[in-house]
Amino acid sequence: MKTLNIDLGDRSYPIHIGSGLLGQDLIERHLRGPQVMVVTNEVVAPLYLDQVMEGLGAEQKSSLILPDGEQHKNLATVEQIFDALLRHRFGRTATLVALGGGVVGDIVGFAAACYQRGIPFIQIPTTLLAQVDSSVGGKTGVNHPLGKNMIGAFYQPQAVIADIDVLNSLPERELKAGIAEVIKYGLIRDESFFRWLEEHIESLLDRRSDELVSAIETSCRNKAEVVARDERESGLRAILNFGHTFAHAIETGMGYGCYLHGEAVAIGMCQAADLSRRLGLLNPAEAERVVALIERSSLPIIPPEALDTERFLALMAVDKKNVDGALRVILLETIGRATLPRTVPLETLRATLDEYGRESA
Amino acid sequence: MKTLNIDLGDRSYPIHIGSGLLGQDLIERHLRGPQVMVVTNEVVAPLYLDQVMEGLGAEQKSSLILPDGEQHKNLATVEQIFDALLRHRFGRTATLVALGGGVVGDIVGFAAACYQRGIPFIQIPTTLLAQVDSSVGGKTGVNHPLGKNMIGAFYQPQAVIADIDVLNSLPERELKAGIAEVIKYGLIRDESFFRWLEEHIESLLDRRSDELVSAIETSCRNKAEVVARDERESGLRAILNFGHTFAHAIETGMGYGCYLHGEAVAIGMCQAADLSRRLGLLNPAEAERVVALIERSSLPIIPPEALDTERFLALMAVDKKNVDGALRVILLETIGRATLPRTVPLETLRATLDEYGRESA
Numbered sequence: 001m002k003t004l005n006i007d008l009g010d011r012s013y014p015i016h017i018g019s020g021l022l023g024q025d026l027i028e029r030h031l032r033g034p035q036v037m038v039v040t041n042e043v044v045a046p047l048y049l050d051q052v053m054e055g056l057g058a059e060q061k062s063s064l065i066l067p068d069g070e071q072h073k074n075l076a077t078v079e080q081i082f083d084a085l086l087r088h089r090f091g092r093t094a095t096l097v098a099l100g101g102g103v104v105g106d107i108v109g110f111a112a113a114c115y116q117r118g119i120p121f122i123q124i125p126t127t128l129l130a131q132v133d134s135s136v137g138g139k140t141g142v143n144h145p146l147g148k149n150m151i152g153a154f155y156q157p158q159a160v161i162a163d164i165d166v167l168n169s170l171p172e173r174e175l176k177a178g179i180a181e182v183i184k185y186g187l188i189r190d191e192s193f194f195r196w197l198e199e200h201i202e203s204l205l206d207r208r209s210d211e212l213v214s215a216i217e218t219s220c221r222n223k224a225e226v227v228a229r230d231e232r233e234s235g236l237r238a239i240l241n242f243g244h245t246f247a248h249a250i251e252t253g254m255g256y257g258c259y260l261h262g263e264a265v266a267i268g269m270c271q272a273a274d275l276s277r278r279l280g281l282l283n284p285a286e287a288e289r290v291v292a293l294i295e296r297s298s299l300p301i302i303p304p305e306a307l308d309t310e311r312f313l314a315l316m317a318v319d320k321k322n323v324d325g326a327l328r329v330i331l332l333e334t335i336g337r338a339t340l341p342r343t344v345p346l347e348t349l350r351a352t353l354d355e356y357g358r359e360s361a
Numbered sequence: 362m363k364t365l366n367i368d369l370g371d372r373s374y375p376i377h378i379g380s381g382l383l384g385q386d387l388i389e390r391h392l393r394g395p396q397v398m399v400v401t402n403e404v405v406a407p408l409y410l411d412q413v414m415e416g417l418g419a420e421q422k423s424s425l426i427l428p429d430g431e432q433h434k435n436l437a438t439v440e441q442i443f444d445a446l447l448r449h450r451f452g453r454t455a456t457l458v459a460l461g462g463g464v465v466g467d468i469v470g471f472a473a474a475c476y477q478r479g480i481p482f483i484q485i486p487t488t489l490l491a492q493v494d495s496s497v498g499g500k501t502g503v504n505h506p507l508g509k510n511m512i513g514a515f516y517q518p519q520a521v522i523a524d525i526d527v528l529n530s531l532p533e534r535e536l537k538a539g540i541a542e543v544i545k546y547g548l549i550r551d552e553s554f555f556r557w558l559e560e561h562i563e564s565l566l567d568r569r570s571d572e573l574v575s576a577i578e579t580s581c582r583n584k585a586e587v588v589a590r591d592e593r594e595s596g597l598r599a600i601l602n603f604g605h606t607f608a609h610a611i612e613t614g615m616g617y618g619c620y621l622h623g624e625a626v627a628i629g630m631c632q633a634a635d636l637s638r639r640l641g642l643l644n645p646a647e648a649e650r651v652v653a654l655i656e657r658s659s660l661p662i663i664p665p666e667a668l669d670t671e672r673f674l675a676l677m678a679v680d681k682k683n684v685d686g687a688l689r690v691i692l693l694e695t696i697g698r699a700t701l702p703r704t705v706p707l708e709t710l711r712a713t714l715d716e717y718g719r720e721s722a
Contacts, residue, residue, distance in 0.1 A: 075436060075440060079436060082505055082511065082512055083505075083507075086505060086507040086508060086511060087507075089678070113514065114475070114502075114512050114513060114514060115511070115512065116510075116511060116513075117500065117502060117510075117513045117514055117515055118514070118515065118593070139478065141475075141478060144443055144444075144447060146444075146447040146448075147447060149477075149478075150443065150447060150476070150477060151443055151475050151476065152475060152477075152478045153474065153475060153478055153479070153514060154478055154479065232479070317450070
């Protein structure tokens, strides 16, 4: 087991990464009182809930199974958790355990942030995306019909337990969606990691343990270094949203659940690379390497035809990363170095939206 | 105008206290962007909303009027604010202004804490209770059918503007409810302030400006000193809840809205003083002074007959201040010195619940 410490002063916490972690007493180590509620969803519950519950020595333990899917990532589901906690008379030292992917982690983390103004929570991410993304950064929250993640809080877990064994039950499509975010870390700040990925992408797709542990650790370390310098997303941290302004537009425009988040990010990164090239930042050969690695991961690289340029622009305007309504996009200078969000000329953005993917499609 | 600085590191903020403050440009000074939404309720709106909106030079200003009353202090009302912010496409630098009493402040502060994971907010408390209580401490949140303030966040405002002129429109009953919390500060940590109150209580009830400014300033300073040492309520801060374990039971048991919060606190402080006396902490003469000052403020001192001892105990057991289900109460050692929460013998607590108020009633 490798343990990566996320250094955030009095909100620091460890990420444990390895094989066979669910069978250990890792949860126990991080409890603050005798009450524990494990929250998961109907897909993950049959696979891992019994194992987690049996391993728990807590005096008062209970579980809650949420419906699966991004369409349930809303305040109504958060209220279900509040109801369950109150029915059990759980107090301020109770611990919530989020057992599931990013959606479960986001919902449960937000419930923990708000229940009695904040109770401890532990994350057990069961998707690659959640292990490399929501493990670090403290972002929690739910969607609103008018936009993704519009309601939420910055709230840090007590610990993250990333057991790579759970990835064996992950559908192929979700594994690849996680790889999209892994590639992102290489693109925005770690050129040598990007090269490592170009060499090892097939091993990752084959779920080889050593490569998975390495990729998760390097991804989390990269994210942690960014977050440590900018916990509340006032500056540098924005680079983590590389590709996401496009991706959020795709997810909102096509309806939550049509594209997996990582798939939308894969397309968004290709669009952002194209925009960077058009603006004279990224050289054409590097832009091709970006698309090539994403394509080798069997991830989508072309935006959905249903979203024409005007619709895309309208959807991007409500993205919360856009300060005061101006359209700002994170660009690439080279592979391994992203810019802070920049206001881009509308005509260049239109060119990317009009032409990228259509030319080659 | 007096300005009290609440020192919380990078979350520090000023409380402006005085007369005629709504006519000044105090809001403007604390904005971070061009978007402002003033949220108030249907009782306060006709009195002060126009004045506040006209004084605002912000480019994009709007207002939202909530229904009045604690029964609307719930997640559904918070969602109304999210809906309004999103309809206006307000971004992360938008500022929410809470114009109203404690309920409005709690709801709007929580909405600010959660909208896009936190946007700035400014409080303009329009009741004495809100000026001396919710102005300091960063507690925000809403109720759940199973308990008060069960859902919330610690979140600090950019500034508080406590204009004593607004107290002229405050109903008598609400003024007195605010005085209950003012008395609390004397009881828990400021014996000389308690003596000052014994001398000036009639002037306060007459709403004399100098006495109001003094009482608000001393109350806020006392609360600020406690909060600065314990922002997230892990220890010392508990003394601010003196009388509140009883009060929450009264409010929940009688239904929100039957007793004003300050009225329930007034009764709760009398019960806590009685319990302190029975436990040999507070001497009987001081216990009488506690009840006497509260009574001179025409505040209730006797719990409602409808709540018998068993019902009271059941209601107290779900109060979130009780760690892991054990009954803990804040007591008085003398006037001006409260204890941290202590586990009290059940039979003594029963004696207070059985006998206090019944003997003299």
